[in-house]
Amino acid sequence: MDPFLSLLHSFSMSLSDSEISALKFLSQDKIGKRKLESVKTGNDLFTILLEQREIEKEKVDFLQLMIKTIKREDLIIQLQEFIEGGQGDIVNHLDEKEKRQQNVAFEVICDNVGRNWKMLVRRLGISDAKIDRILTANPYNLQEQLMQSLREWQKWKGKEAKVADLIKALRDCKMNLVADKVEHELLQWEN
Numbered sequence: 001m002d003p004f005l006s007l008l009h010s011f012s013m014s015l016s017d018s019e020i021s022a023l024k025f026l027s028q029d030k031i032g033k034r035k036l037e038s039v040k041t042g043n044d045l046f047t048i049l050l051e052q053r054e055i056e057k058e059k060v061d062f063l064q065l066m067i068k069t070i071k072r073e074d075l076i077i078q079l080q081e082f083i084e085g086g087q088g089d090i091v092n093h094l095d096e097k098e099k100r101q102q103n104v105a106f107e108v109i110c111d112n113v114g115r116n117w118k119m120l121v122r123r124l125g126i127s128d129a130k131i132d133r134i135l136t137a138n139p140y141n142l143q144e145q146l147m148q149s150l151r152e153w154q155k156w157k158g159k160e161a162k163v164a165d166l167i168k169a170l171r172d173c174k175m176n177l178v179a180d181k182v183e184h185e186l187l188q189w190e191n
Contacts, residue, residue: 004057007082008050011067011075012042014144020045022070030054030062073137074148101163104189105182106150109166110143112178117142121149123169125156 015023023045024036031039031048039045049055055063060079067075113120118131130152138144154161163186170179 002057003082007078008046008055009043010078012046014072014075015042019070019072023066026066026069027054074134074144077133077137098162100189101186102154102161102166104185105163105166106147108182108185109150109170109178110146112181113146113170113175115142116173116175117146117149119173120169120175121146121153123172124150124153124165126153 020039020042023042024039027036027045027049030052031045031054035048039048046055049062053059060083064076064079067079109120121131122128126149131149134145134148134152138148150166157165163182167179167182170176170182
């Protein structure tokens with residue numbers, strides 16, 4: 001799978017409707033009105049920009065400008081990591097089963113862990129500096145702060161990132177109900 005397309009897809013999944021509207025507005029001079037009207041998701045927009053060669057793996061200036069304009073620091077950081085060659089996606093190195101299990105666990109954790117999320121990510125080994133960077137990039141979105149922290153942990157641990165470690169950290173933080181929900185969802189998913 002093309003890492004650049006994976007990056008664009010992850011961007012698309014994290015964009016709100018208002019952010020997609022803002023990106024469409026910013027693309028008016030690059031994309032015709034009729035094509036813009038058909039855009040409903042970030043993937044739609046990125047597909048058109050790719051077709052028109054406004055963005056490419058080696059040509060991300062316009063993409064970078066759009067992301068900066070909508071003030072999504074987290075996406076800017078991911079794009080910078082991609083540009084610098086790290087391609088910021090250690091997830092591709094996980095086996096498929098573990099990747100799916102982590103995605104299930106991340107969703108349950110984001111839906112059920114509230115304001116005590118920092119205690120959990122500290123238990124996972126994420127530094128306060130990284131937590132502060134994530135807070136700055138997502139100042140008003142608690143779920144996104146937690147999701148980005150979990151992704152940071154996933155990148156940091158690489159192949160060593162295991163769902164069992166997440167469950168242990170939840171239990172260590174006395175978040176037993178959330179740990180039980182993660183285990184329950186994983187059992188449901190496997191069956």
